[in-house]
Amino acid sequence: xxxxxxxxxxxxxDEGSGEGSQDGSGKEPGRRSGGRDDVPxxxxxxxxxxxxxxxxxxxxxxxxxAGVFTNTVFGLIVSYSYVALWAQRPHLGGYSQSQALxxxxxxxxxxxxxxxxxxxxxxxxxxxxxxxxxxxxxxRPADLQGWWLSADLGRAVFHLLGRGVVPMVCGALxxxxxxxxxxxxxxxxxxxxxxxxxxSFAVRFLVALSAxxxxxxxxxxxxxWLAGLFFSGMLLPLTVFPGWLGGLAQALPWAAMLQxxxxxxxxxxxxxxxxxxxxxxxxxxxxxLAAGRALQAxxxxxxxxxxx
Amino acid sequence: xxxxxxxxxxxxAGEPGAxxxxxxxHMPGAMDAGYDTHVRDTVGAGSVAAVAEAxxxxxxxxxxxxxxxxxxxxxxxxxALGNFAATALDFVTIVLMFSHITTLGGFTLPEVAFLYGTTxxxxxxxxxxxGSMDRLGRRVRDGTLDTLLLRPVPVLxxxxxxxxxxxxxxxxxxxxxVLAWSLARVDVAWTPAKVLLxxxxxxxGTAIFGAVFVCGAAFQFRAGDASELQNSVTYGGNTMxxxxxxxxxxxxVRGVTFVVPLAFVNWLPALHILGRPDPVGxxxxxxxxxxxxxxxCCAVAGAAWRAxxxxxxxxxx
Numbered sequence: 075x076x077x078x079x080x081x082x083x084x085x086x087x088d089e090g091s092g093e094g095s096q097d098g099s100g101k102e103p104g105r106r107s108g109g110r111d112d113v114p115x116x117x118x119x120x121x122x123x124x125x126x127x128x129x130x131x132x133x134x135x136x137x138x139x140a141g142v143f144t145n146t147v148f149g150l151i152v153s154y155s156y157v158a159l160w161a162q163r164p165h166l167g168g169y170s171q172s173q174a175l176x177x178x179x180x181x182x183x184x185x186x187x188x189x190x191x192x193x194x195x196x197x198x199x200x201x202x203x204x205x206x207x208x209x210x211x212x213x214r215p216a217d218l219q220g221w222w223l224s225a226d227l228g229r230a231v232f233h234l235l236g237r238g239v240v241p242m243v244c245g246a247l248x249x250x251x252x253x254x255x256x257x258x259x260x261x262x263x264x265x266x267x268x269x270x271x272x273x274s275f276a277v278r279f280l281v282a283l284s285a286x287x288x289x290x291x292x293x294x295x296x297x298x299w300l301a302g303l304f305f306s307g308m309l310l311p312l313t314v315f316p317g318w319l320g321g322l323a324q325a326l327p328w329a330a331m332l333q334x335x336x337x338x339x340x341x342x343x344x345x346x347x348x349x350x351x352x353x354x355x356x357x358x359x360x361x362x363l364a365a366g367r368a369l370q371a372x373x374x375x376x377x378x379x380x381x382x
Numbered sequence: 383x384x385x386x387x388x389x390x391x392x393x394x395a396g397e398p399g400a401x402x403x404x405x406x407x408h409m410p411g412a413m414d415a416g417y418d419t420h421v422r423d424t425v426g427a428g429s430v431a432a433v434a435e436a437x438x439x440x441x442x443x444x445x446x447x448x449x450x451x452x453x454x455x456x457x458x459x460x461x462a463l464g465n466f467a468a469t470a471l472d473f474v475t476i477v478l479m480f481s482h483i484t485t486l487g488g489f490t491l492p493e494v495a496f497l498y499g500t501t502x503x504x505x506x507x508x509x510x511x512x513g514s515m516d517r518l519g520r521r522v523r524d525g526t527l528d529t530l531l532l533r534p535v536p537v538l539x540x541x542x543x544x545x546x547x548x549x550x551x552x553x554x555x556x557x558x559x560v561l562a563w564s565l566a567r568v569d570v571a572w573t574p575a576k577v578l579l580x581x582x583x584x585x586x587g588t589a590i591f592g593a594v595f596v597c598g599a600a601f602q603f604r605a606g607d608a609s610e611l612q613n614s615v616t617y618g619g620n621t622m623x624x625x626x627x628x629x630x631x632x633x634x635v636r637g638v639t640f641v642v643p644l645a646f647v648n649w650l651p652a653l654h655i656l657g658r659p660d661p662v663g664x665x666x667x668x669x670x671x672x673x674x675x676x677x678x679c680c681a682v683a684g685a686a687w688r689a690x691x692x693x694x695x696x697x698x699x
Contacts, residue, residue, distance in 0.1 A: 293460025
């Protein structure tokens with residue numbers, strides 16, 4: 075994943091941005107007296123960015139296949155350790171053994187979707203801040219946060235399909251998984267995944283903006299990544315965490331990235347009880363996006379563009 | 383599960399890139415000839431002097447990257463701590479598991495910690511020395527490998543030392559601390575042979591993981607995009623070896639014994655030390671074979687590397 079993300083910083087994004095802004099500004103003169111607030115034009119701009127975010131990752135098929143293989147291997151290894159754990163403590167954390175195993179494979183499916191291992195757009199954005207290319211980004215007739223959110227959601231959709239489905243199928247072939255049969259649960263799961271992806275983006279956007287002050291955001295990025303790895307429930311379901319640690323972990327934004335979607339799919343919340351976790355996700359998404367917007371406003375004022 | 387190498391994913395951005403990797407690799411037409419003699423130089427270097435020279439070059443390149451890393455000292459400290467913490471989280475996971483149980487797969491916490499400490503230390507050492515090799519695919523794709531072919535230093539050395547990441551020492555330290563803790567706690571009747579097995583395991587394990595890194599890099603000559611494939615063996619193998627072999631399906635254990643002999647990193651010697659039966663049922667003396675298996679792995683890795691390098695054709699750009 076390192077190689078892929080690294081390689082693509084640079085050329086591809088410029089290409090994407092070129093096309094994107096044509097979609098946006100190119101249509102504007104045709105509509106009303108439009109200008110920047112021309113809503114349909116701007117919406118199609120962000121949709122175009124998202125589509126290109128998807129395609130940009132879909133280009134690397136060998137890398138995707140290699141990633142799927144690695145996800146599957148890790149899923150197998152973790153599954154066996156969970157089998158040993160749940161064999162001794164059935165119903166640990168409120169999961170049956172097959173639910174615990176399903177949790178493992180949901181984790182593998184969402185690992186890349188939620189960028190729980192890092193390596194999303196933030197490295198690229200930080201590099202643009204460090205090199206000064208960010209000045210060009212701010213110059214564009216598109217909102218910085220909206221732009222990257224669209225691109226990142228496009229990527230997330232690709233990773234959900236490209237890196238999520240096959241490992242899940244492999245897991246279901248080897249282990250008895252507790253996957254629901256009704257469409258409503260799956261739709262709720264998708265909603266939880268979308269909200270989780272927005273939270274994931276919002277956190278990483280804040281991390282990326284730290285580069286305006288630190289120049290090298292690698293340290294911040296790593297610390298936040300670690301917190302995410304632990305508090306998302308990737309290493310162990312948060313419901314298995316003891317006492318206060320479990321309570322704290324389930325209230326933090328990272329729970330929105332894996333624990334909440336997994337619990338929705340595993341139907342831990344019956345009926346309307348599913349709404350509070352989804353509301354928590356939405357609240358974190360809004361709060362973090364707002365924080366990102368505020369920080370972006372402050373950061374943009376720091377940019378000094380030298381001529382030439 | 384400090385899996386997938388993402389521990390290092392962020393480091394690259396922080397390094398002042400331009401130091402070593404010149405992007406100005408415009409190959410002259412005579413490249414093929416120069417390249418061939420270079421390979422012969424590299425491969426034929428059987429003499430002690432050549433090895434010493436290669437090690438010296440490795441040391442020089444490493445020293446350069448260490449100096450370069452220190453240009454962003456705060457970032458280095460944070461990433462080294464992060465590396466330590468990332469691997470520590472693996473152990474925290476195991477401790478959290480043991481907050482609900484007393485034995486996992488028949489092993490107590492100190493025994494699992496012994497497995498964890500041995501594999502993490504060995505893997506950490508291999509990762510520090512050779513972990514940068516999975517960047518080879520990128521060099522093949524963008525053509526910067528050509529620059530390395532022109533230099534009078536073995537390509538393997540240059541690739542291994544490329545962007546040397548001192549922060550990875552965090553992983554070794556973390557593994558060693560857990561190992562020390564487990565040695566103090568584990569219930570073993572130590573004999574001289576068992577004491578000797580511990581350092582043998584660490585050295586052999588480092589060499590086996592190192593060989594996997596080199597094989598993975600060699601494979602990237604063919605499939606540059608597939609660098610993540612080797613993570614399933616390196617990071618995945620490391621995770622697997624942290625748990626008792628009895629936890630896993632028999633076929634999986636056979637696979638890491640006979641196909642990719644990771645079981646020799648710690649499982650087989652550790653089972654002997656802890657006095658546990660081997661689920662695959664190999665004879666007892668196998669526990670002492672780690673150094674031999676490591677040598678074999680290195681020979682295979684060397685051959686794979688040479689084959690890979692020979693098959694390299696520049697992108698021409």
